[in-house]
Amino acid sequence: MWRPDVGAELVAGPPVSAPGAGSREQILARVARATVGRKRTAHPGNLLTPTPADPVAEFVKRFTSQGGEVVEGDGTQPWAEWLTGFLGGLDTAVTGAAVGADVPSELRPQLPVVAAAHAGAGISVAWAAVAETGSLILPSTGTRAVQLLPPVHIVWVPEGRVFARLEDALRELRGALPAAVGLHSAPSKSADIGQTVVTGVHGPGRCIAVLA
Amino acid sequence: MRTRIGEYPARAAAAIREAPEVRESVTGATLAFDRKRRHAYSGVNADRWRRWAEAVKNHALTHLDDHLTEAEERLEANGAHVHWAADAAEARRIVTAIASDHSVATVVKGKSMLTEEIDLNPALEDAGVEVLETDLGEYILQLLDEPPSHILGPAIHKSLHEVRDLFADRLGAEPGSDPDALAEAARRVLRDAFIHADMGITGGNFLVAETGTVALIENEGNIRLTTSLPRVHIALVGIEKLLPRMTDLAGFLQLTARAATGQPIGCFVSLIQGPASRPGDDGPEEVHVILVDNGRTDVLAHPHAWEALRCLRCGACLNACPVYRQTGGHAYGYVYSGPIGSVLDPGLLGLHEAMPLPFASSLCGACFDACPVRIPIPELLLEWRREAQEQGLTPWKERAALAGLATVATRPGLYRLAGKIGSRLGGTGAARALPMLGNWARERALPQPSRHTFRELWREGIE
């Protein structure tokens, strides 16, 4: 294949099977040399941000102020039934939902399950929520396309799983990290077109937290 | 990367003269960002947060070799591949080789300044790979074949009107569409790309050593899609992006968002440890992390400029900068523009290549007040100016004039005489005597010297 410029470097470079093998030692040596004689300073410890008194109330306040929506169950009907009714009542009634692999059966709506790319809504379960930042923590043990492709994303927050501060959540998460974690704190938005905010650009335009 | 930094004064002047709409867009956008940043800082103990962040970064940068090897070890234990790239060419070579190994036809990209720095897209395109920028701003610029003009808002120099025309022309959007309809037009193209792309490429805001976590902040969701749907994900991360601990992210994710856009946190944050290798885990089959030097160890070795490596690429200094605001980023001639560019570029590229950026500042100090990691940008600008003087990189007339000033100013008799002559000459005469003032006078009325110096008034007696 003809590759101007870059092609020449490709031929001249180290073998593809072990890219950058020599560079590792070179970079580490340069880093060590660069910092010789510089005072090595200590880590200052954690940034102690204030702890909200009522994490659930704080989460609701934060998440909604960032454009998210919160629904709290009143326990009068089973979740699946409630969810089915809720989806049917949306502006564009949802006829098929995408459901994350880790969503338990009692939380699944009584609707046809469709692929995320074609679903009107995606249903996920959060690992936890964070009050301080109004965030939902979504692990990759769920289905990532479900978390991202449908225009409406409905996220169950298990009972007792609202951390007061982000640091508290990360400390616990550190010991149980899946391949990836997503923090969703608002619907998708962008101001790249003429500095005007639009929502639902790539990810969900509505993000609804359901507090069990 | 070839730069056009040397043309800064001419290109800045041309931008102001010929593109008033750019100045208007950039001024409006940066003032809005800056207002939000100030408001967000006022909502927390910003001074304490910034000092904390400075200290964590200083710790990380003075223990960088330890943290780099720890991150590598953790990432490999998580099943990710780690590569080391000494320069831009090597980074490009590693990416194109991975693309070739996986017979990649299409790549979706998240916004990454580092991939701009290493000129990645042309290299992939030359290798026959189709590359799609998926950040809305970057996508606009890709259609226009323009580089980003701002670290955070790559297309802030474009007005709604221009995007409207572009999308009507290229995407078949209805003429006169509102921003929602325009975003929808882009979304249709990019949605399809996310689903069908073979590989996703992103940068990385942070790399956590103790967990091997690449952290990415965004608002649109395109980075989450880029790192979730394609089979292969490559993250290019500058070696200065290391954070020691997972809990450090708690402060940095919040501080970065407050500094950048005034938000408490980005709408989406991705924390990526590796590929989906365990049962029940969803995501790419392969994750590659490329640790890029490309001049960073030169900056690290500099006795003062190393502090610029704390940079979070939040763009707060650009938004606060009255110099940047007049022209936007393109005039600077390199990917890192504005105040941070003016102190980072001399370190990354060599001072000679980065001239005259250290002089492209009135030293007003607004950048330091905005910086979430307290990079002493005005002090570093002065430091680079000193080095430029020592290396003879400034005009000899300027050096001669300043040497002359020092001579006169340390001899009071001579100083008084010069003052008297100056005031007798008047404004036009002074401009003739000081040829540098010619430039000044083109845009400003000449200053009128007082008819008598203060010294003369004092001698006569002040009532």
Add this chain to the structure above:
Amino acid sequence: MNVALFVTCLADHYFADAAADTVRLLRHLGCTVTFPDAQTCCGQPAYNAGRNAEALRMARHTADVFADAEAVVVPSGSCATMVKKFYADLMREPARRSGPAASRGNNRGTHATALPERTWELGEFIVHRLGVKELGDGLVGRRVAIHQGCHALRELRLESEPAVLLEGAGAEVVPWEAQDECCGFGGLFSVKMSAVSAAMADRKLDTLPPVDWVVSGDGGCILHLDGRSRARRLGTEFVHLATALWRGISRGAGTSDDGRLADSAPASAGRRGNATATS
């Protein structure tokens, strides 16, 4: 209180009247003002250009001139910053930049403290050293906008002082969205990056609300803004803080009894604030 005036080279030659008003103002507030005749330039042009060796020579000269002064007052935020902040930096590592002659250091003269600690920006001196905030009602009816000089604002953290004093003299300080933005002067910057610098001045001028005067404690900024304003024939009047305050005091004291403000009196007849001497 004995005060040595460091007039600065710019005020000496371009703002002689504002400098004279500084003397009048300080005397009115009970100070005895001296003017050490050997003073020249603080060295900031060289320092900002990165020519530390030259800057250090000028700094040493200035330190010698004011070695015996109890308090040094500077009617310029930028030059005050040079002395108060950058002299210390310059003298801290003289060996590195200026070679063998570095042994002559920061001349303390007869004082226990070095020059930076004995130096005051004019507004800072009045508010914090003299403790004066009330200056009568001579500026009642005057609408003014304040241009905050960057060095005083962000290096010395002097933010409220000009407003405190102007309001203390009865003026109405009109909010200005670009009040704390740089005017684009920056000394050499306005010459080297002339077009950008002029655009920065335009941003200030284009956002200026209707006022009688734009007041600043920095002659350099006034020189620049006034130059741009006159080139665009905007007719804006720029007034140095010392002049504005003295106009208020002299009017309040009844020196001008025709109902017009003191700026019409011969003693400080300024031309668009670009103080020309009339004595």
